[in-house]
Amino acid sequence: MQAEKTIIGFIGTGVMGQGMIRNLLKAGFPVNIYTRTKAKADALISEGAEWKDSVAEVSAASDVVITIVGYPKDVEEVYLENGILAHAKEGTVVIDMTTSSPSLAERIYQEAKAKGIAALDAPVSGGDTGAKNGKLSIMVGGEEAAFHQIRPVFEAMGENIVYQGGAGRGQHTKMTNQILIAGGMLGLCEAFAYADRAGLDVEQVLKSVATGAAGSFSLSNLGPRILKGDFAPGFYVKHFIKDMTIALDEAEKMGLLTPGLALAKQRYEELAEMGFENDGTQALYKLYQK
Amino acid sequence: MQAEKTIIGFIGTGVMGQGMIRNLLKAGFPVNIYTRTKAKADALISEGAEWKDSVAEVSAASDVVITIVGYPKDVEEVYLENGILAHAKEGTVVIDMTTSSPSLAERIYQEAKAKGIAALDAPVSGGDTGAKNGKLSIMVGGEEAAFHQIRPVFEAMGENIVYQGGAGRGQHTKMTNQILIAGGMLGLCEAFAYADRAGLDVEQVLKSVATGAAGSFSLSNLGPRILKGDFAPGFYVKHFIKDMTIALDEAEKMGLLTPGLALAKQRYEELAEMGFENDGTQALYKLYQK
Numbered sequence A, B: 001m002q003a004e005k006t007i008i009g010f011i012g013t014g015v016m017g018q019g020m021i022r023n024l025l026k027a028g029f030p031v032n033i034y035t036r037t038k039a040k041a042d043a044l045i046s047e048g049a050e051w052k053d054s055v056a057e058v059s060a061a062s063d064v065v066i067t068i069v070g071y072p073k074d075v076e077e078v079y080l081e082n083g084i085l086a087h088a089k090e091g092t093v094v095i096d097m098t099t100s101s102p103s104l105a106e107r108i109y110q111e112a113k114a115k116g117i118a119a120l121d122a123p124v125s126g127g128d129t130g131a132k133n134g135k136l137s138i139m140v141g142g143e144e145a146a147f148h149q150i151r152p153v154f155e156a157m158g159e160n161i162v163y164q165g166g167a168g169r170g171q172h173t174k175m176t177n178q179i180l181i182a183g184g185m186l187g188l189c190e191a192f193a194y195a196d197r198a199g200l201d202v203e204q205v206l207k208s209v210a211t212g213a214a215g216s217f218s219l220s221n222l223g224p225r226i227l228k229g230d231f232a233p234g235f236y237v238k239h240f241i242k243d244m245t246i247a248l249d250e251a252e253k254m255g256l257l258t259p260g261l262a263l264a265k266q267r268y269e270e271l272a273e274m275g276f277e278n279d280g281t282q283a284l285y286k287l288y289q290k
Helices: A015-026 A038-046 A055-060 A072-080 A102-114 A127-133 A144-149 A151-157 A169-197 A202-209 A217-227 A237-253 A259-276 A281-288 B015-026 B038-046 B055-060 B072-080 B102-114 B127-133 B144-149 B151-157 B169-197 B202-209 B217-227 B237-253 B259-276 B281-288
Strands: A008-011 A031-034 A064-067 A093-096 A118-121 A136-141 A158-165 B008-011 B031-034 B064-067 B093-096 B118-121 B136-141 B158-165
Touching: A008 A015, A008 A055, A015 A031, A015 A038, A015 A127, A015 A151, A031 A038, A031 A055, A064 A072, A072 A093, A072 A102, A093 A102, A102 A118, A102 A169, A102 A237, A118 A144, A118 A169, A127 A136, A136 A151, A136 A169, A136 B202, A144 A151, A151 A158, A158 A169, A158 B202, A169 A202, A169 A217, A169 A237, A169 A259, A169 A281, A169 B169, A169 B202, A169 B237, A169 B259, A202 A217, A202 B136, A202 B158, A202 B169, A217 A281, A237 A259, A237 A281, A237 B169, A259 A281, A259 B169, A259 B259, B008 B015, B008 B055, B015 B031, B015 B038, B015 B127, B015 B151, B031 B038, B031 B055, B064 B072, B072 B093, B072 B102, B093 B102, B102 B118, B102 B169, B102 B237, B118 B144, B118 B169, B127 B136, B136 B151, B136 B169, B144 B151, B151 B158, B158 B169, B169 B202, B169 B217, B169 B237, B169 B259, B169 B281, B202 B217, B217 B281, B237 B259, B237 B281, B259 B281
Parallel strands: A008 A031, A008 A064, A064 A093, A093 A118, A136 A158, B008 B031, B008 B064, B064 B093, B093 B118, B136 B158
Antiparallel strands: A118 A136, B118 B136
C-alpha cells in the first residue's frame, strides 16, 4: 500500500483527531476531512487536508475512512443514518477509532460487510500527547486481512498496534483497559486521601510506594498532579463515565458482575454531579477531601 | 555504628524473618533469635544465629530488637504483655516490622519512651524475595534520631529505606500502599474476567494494555500468573485481609470514607470464606469465574 495512492477520509477533528490527521499528512497520505464545526478544521486545511462538505462526500471520495467522534450515538449516526456506509465505495475500509460500544462495532461490521465494505474497530490509548507524537496504542478488531491491508495507516498514528480478533474485539480490549484504570483510580484517590488525612508527607510516601507492588502508571503520572492540586484534563471525567457505562453494559450482557467497576462509575457520576465533569480523571480525589 | 558491636535480637522467623536474619548475619551483626516454634529456627542457628529461650531473654541481651510477627494481637503481646518493653535495657531501639496497626505503633512508642527505649515502626514491602535478597522497601516511623542511629541495620535488609515521620507513620505509609493495591486488584481481576468472558485472547490484550495508562506492577506480575491459573501465594489472601481491616479501621477513626477499600475487603473476605485464604491475592480472580 502506497501512502500517496491511498486517500484517507477523516471525520472528527477534536484534540485526538487533529494530532492523528497531522501524522497521516506527514506520512504522505492525502486526507479528506469533515467535522460538524468547520472552524475546528481551519488549521488542518491550511496544513494540507482537503475539506469536504459532508460525511457523504468524505465517504465517497476516500479509500479508507477513519472516525473519532464523541459518543456511541455519534458513531451510530455517522455510520448508519444515511452516513458512511450509505456513501462509501465497495472495497473501502472504514475504521472507528472512537472508544465506543463493542456491540455497535459488531453491528457496523455486519452492515458494512453486506455492502462490500470492511469495518475495523480500533480504539486507542495514549491521549492527546500520544496522538500528537504518533505514539498511540491501537487495539484492533475486525477482519485480519483488512487490518494487514491498512496497517501503514495505523503505523502513521501509533506504535503499539495489536490485532485483537474479530469485530468488536478492539472495543472490548479498550474496555478491559478502562476497567483496569477504574479500579486503579479508586485505589489511588482513596490512598492519597488516607495518607493526607493521616498527616503523612504524601510526596515522601510516593518514594516508598511508587516503585514497588503498589506501583502503576496512574500513581506515577496522576499522583504528582493530585499533590499539586492540578485537576486539568488529560482524560476527561465525562469521557471516562461514558467508557465505564459501555463497559458495565457489556459486562451485564455477558452476565458478569463487576462491583468494582460499578462503584467507580457511581463515584465518578457523583463527581460529575458536583460540576467536575470537565476535569481530568484524577479529580476523583476531590470526593475524598474534607 | 559498627555491625560487630551492635547485638540484634530478632523475634519471628517466618518466611520474611528468615531472609532478613540471614542478611543481618551476612552484614556481620550478631543475632539473637526467638520464635514460638523452635524448629523454625534450627537452620538459622546452624548458620550462626544464637537461640534464646524467651522474648524476655532476647530483649535483655540485645541492643536492637526487631520483630516481624503475624497480627496486631501478636505485636501487642510481644511488646506489651510482660514482653520486650518489660525486659529491654534502657537505650535499646525496638523496631516492629510487622504490618500492623498505626494506633498500636503509637501506643508502643509512648510506653517505650517512658522507659528510655526508642520504638520505630518499620513495615516492609517486597515480599519473601525482597527479604531474601535484601531488597525490601522499608517505611519508617518514630524518632528520626533513632532512625539514623540504626540505619545500617535497615541497610542490611532493604534498599528503599524512607523515613516517613513520627510514630505510626511507617504503618500509615504501608496502609497507603495496601489501599493502592486493593483498588488495583479489583480492577485487575474484573478486567481479566471481562476480557475472558468477551472471548479475547487475554495474553494478546496484555500487549495492548500493560505498557500504557492501565499499566501497573500488579498487571505485569500477577496478570500472567492468573493466565497460567497460578494462584500460589506471593502475598496471602489472609494477610491482605488483615491489612485492609487495619486500614479501614484507621480510615474510620479519621472520619474518611473509603468505599473502594471497603468493597475490596468484602470481596477478599468472600474469597476466604470460599476456602482460599491461603492463596495469593491474585486468586480474587476466582470470584469472577463462571
